[in-house]
Amino acid sequence: MTHLPTHPGALWRRLTLALFAVLALALGGCSAMRAQNPDSPLKPVRAIAMGSDAHVMLDGHDVVAYFTQGRHVMGQPQIKSAYQGVTFYFASAAHKALFDAAPAKYLPQFGGFCANGIAYGIPWGGDADTWRIVDGKLYIFGGAGSRDAFELDTPGNLKLAQKYWTEEVAGSNSFWQRSKRMVLRVPHYKSGGELAQLVADAKARKP
Secondary structure, eight states: OOOOOOOOHHHHHHHHHHHHHHHHHTTTSSSHHHHHHSSSSSSSSEEEOOOOOOOOEEGGTTTTTHHHTTOOOBEEEEEEETTTTEEESSSSHHHHHHHHHHHHHOOBGGGGGGGHHHHTTTOOEEEEEEEEEEEEEEEESSHHHHHHHHHGGHHHHHHHHHHHIIIIIIIHHHHHHHHHHHOOOOOTOOHHHHHHHHHHHHHHHHO
């Protein structure tokens, strides 16, 4: 016979995960979860439903503009392309043509979720106006604080993010993965307050 663990912490974690599993199933049909988890190789993505389009990347921002204009720009619903089940809006026909010719070049890394969150195995956030291009790849962040924390060690955090994206996040349900890693935190987990302090300390050390 299998017994539940007697340690209170282990029991709590198991019960919490069971609750999250139930919630994931219950919420799996809501529009936000459907938008983030298309039935495609790009699952999960930082997408929302807009009009008749079920999975619009980055709230409709033009992913090509980051490369050509160096800034975030809203796309237009009438200028769009579908790629692997996800819809991309563009500010111009020229940007659409660039994307159609080489879509992988312009895809936000880690599904457009906050790259700093993915370094902790958590697909969450992703503000279109907070970003960096590193080695020709687009990374989105959940705000300036997240970006600053990530850039304390860009190579190391990129390595962590790629590890968790490859091993856990890619192909998963964003809600379930996020819920799991908010409870079963990675060994190097740091709270928002801890990261903010590290960023402040790093800025204070600069001449």
